[in-house]
Structures are given as structure tokens and as C-alpha cells.
Amino acid sequence: MSLEDTISDAIKTAMREKDKVALDSLRAVKAQILLLKTEAKGAEVSAEQEIAILQRMIKQRKDSMEQFTAQNRSDLADVEAAQMKVIEQYLPKQLTSEELEVEIAKIIADTGAADMKDLGKVMGTASKTLAGKSDGKSISEMAKRLLS
Template sequence: MSLETTISDAIKDAMRAKDKLALDALRAVKSQVLLLKTEAKDAEVSDEQVIAILQRMIKQRKDSYDQFMAQNRTDLAEVEDAQSKVIAKYLPAQLSPEELEVELKKIISETAADGMKDLGKVMGIASKALAGKSDGKSISTMAKQLLS
């Protein structure tokens, strides 16, 4: 079953359960998926594309959370945090820092990277290989530590 179908089923479940928070978050995801389909003029959207949408939406909600907390608007911040947790349920399992380090060491050895000058090469491969499993910021931070 595709990730898009899983999200559609989750919307139905949230409707039945009258879970407004989950319903709002999942409808936003569905909206972004439909926008992508319309722009691409494609009937099918791959799971990788949906994962990219999910990651982008989580990042947006975390940014909003930080802004609301800076303005002492905890009521709005809590909504953003809760929605990001709902959306995160549909991402693949995230790599732990130790697992991320192991994967990056493999990539570094495969590319024969030997310093910060090769960061771009490592990041290009790592971003594609670890898409959905870790966010770009974590990958970048760990890659910089390993290459320096």
C-alpha cells in the first residue's frame, strides 16, 4: 500500500474518531500531495515524493513552533507541535545518531572524501541515500564532524 493511500485511510479514521487535530494535519498533507499531482500532471506520486512533502511540512511546523514560543504564544505552539507529531508518524523510522554516523562513514569511504573540501560530494550522495531516514541538518552536522 502506498504512503498516499495510507494517509487517505488515516484521514477517514480521524474523521470517525472526530480527531480534529489529526484530521487538520492529514488534510494539509493530502492537499500538498494533490498540488504535486496537479503540477506534475501525473496520476501517481511516488512514496519518495510524499516523504519529501512530509519532511517539508514537519520542518515548517517546527519553525512555526519556534516562532510562536518566541512570542509566548504557547497555545498556537502546542498545535504546531502536535501536528508535526501526527505527520511524523508517516515517515520511515529515523536513524539514530549512531546509525547515521555509520552510514556517513560508509559514504565517506566510498567517495574517498578526505576533508571539508569534499563535503559537497558527500552531502549530495548522503542526501539522496538517507532521504526520509534523517533530516538534512543532522546529516550536514554529522558529515562536517566526520570530515573535519
């Protein structure tokens, strides 16, 4: 079952349960998937593209949450946090920092990276290997820490 089908079913459930936060979040996800399908001229959306959409939406909500918190608008920040939790349910299980460190250490060993000059090589491989399992910022910070 594709993410689009899963989201459609979840939208129906949210409507029945009158869960406004889930409904708004899921409709936003479905809109992004439909937009991507339109841009691809009807071609199938890959699982990687679906994960990228979800990660982008979570990042947007984190950024908004930080801005609302800085402006003392906890009411709006709470809405963003709730939507983020709904969207995160559809991502693959995220790696803990310890698991991420192990994975990046393996990638560093496989690529033969020795110092910060090899960060690009490590990031290229890590971004593809760990797509959906961790966000780019966490991968980058861990790679920099292990290479320095």
C-alpha cells in the first residue's frame, strides 16, 4: 500500500473521529503528494520521494514552531507540534544518536574518509543510505564530529 493510500485511509478515520489536527496534517501531506504527482506528469511517486516530502513537512513545522516560540506564541507552536507528531507517524523509525553514530562510522570506514576534507564524500553516501531514518542536519553534525 502506497503512502497516498495509507494517508487517504487515515483521512477517513480522522474525519470519523473528528480529529481536526490529524485531518489538517494528513490533508497537507496528501496535497504535497498530489502536487508531486502533477509535477511528474502522472508518473508514480517513489518511496524515497514520499519520505522526502514527509521530512520536508516536518522540518517546516519545526522551523515554524521555533519562530512561534521565540515570539511567545505557544498556542501556534502547540498546533505545529501536534501536526508534526501526526506526520512523523508515517516516517520510518528514526535512528537514535548512538545508532546514527555507528552507521556514520561504518560509512566513514567504507569511504576511507580521514578528515574534514572528505566530508562531502561521507555526506553523499550517508544521505542516500540513511534517507528517511535521520534528518540531514543530524547526519551532518555527526559526520563532522566523527571526522574532526
